[in-house]
Amino acid sequence: MYSGLxxxxxxxxxxxxxxxxxxxxxxxxxxxxxxxxxxxxxxxYLFTLIAVHTQLIIGLxxxxxxxxxxxxxxxxxxxxxxxxxxxxxxxxxxxxxxxxYSRSKRATDPVTKQRLVGIFYGIGLLLILASxxxxxxxxxxxxx
Ligand code: HEM
Numbered sequence: 370m371y372s373g374l375x376x377x378x379x380x381x382x383x384x385x386x387x388x389x390x391x392x393x394x395x396x397x398x399x400x401x402x403x404x405x406x407x408x409x410x411x412x413x414y415l416f417t418l419i420a421v422h423t424q425l426i427i428g429l430x431x432x433x434x435x436x437x438x439x440x441x442x443x444x445x446x447x448x449x450x451x452x453x454x455x456x457x458x459x460x461x462x463x464x465x466x467x468x469x470y471s472r473s474k475r476a477t478d479p480v481t482k483q484r485l486v487g488i489f490y491g492i493g494l495l496l497i498l499a500s501x502x503x504x505x506x507x508x509x510x511x512x513x
Contacts, residue, residue: 371434378427380513382501385424388417389466389494396487399480406479414486418470421463421493432456450507458500466493 392413399410432438435451442448469489473482502510 371431374427374431375435376513378424378431379511381420381424381427383513385417385420386494386497388413388420389490389497392417393487393491393494396483396490400483400487403480406482410483414470414473414490417490418466421466421497424459425463428456428459447507447509450502455500455502458496462493462496462500465489465496469493 395410395413399406437448437451439448440452443452466489469485472489473485476482476485504510504512
């Protein structure tokens, strides 16, 4: 089960990243262009939220079963990365994306709806990019 979850969590990063990049480009474009808010936009932002929440659920399970999470080995860069840095960065990013989605949903003005997604999803995307264990940064991490 552990290996299956790591593979799912690792591969799903690409779906979450692609959806986030498209959502940020669309929302900022429509915010700046002062154009409307469509049902397609709503679905895109919702699927993006679902993708990062799925990562959150798998990540939480991994946090309790992964051998890379170990509070007694915090002097080691890799253990500290997974135990503290990856998890904290991702939790903050997912909280921001969730706030952006719900505030945008409650807003009535189409430009405000797009602006809230653009800002909150944009900051979330940057935090996620910075917190991913990229193979060139964290030894042993994979691309997929
Ligand atoms: C959008 C959010 C997230 C993304 C894109 C993401 C991505 C990744 C990636 C790419 C890996 C490396 C897998 C590999 O070695 O091939 C990983 C590992 C891990 N993630 Fe996340 N993650 C996210 C959120 C979280 C959260 C919220 C938690 C904890 C609550 C978490 C806990 C872990 C743990 C414990 C590992 C180490 C698994 C292992 O190899 O034993 N992740 N994550």
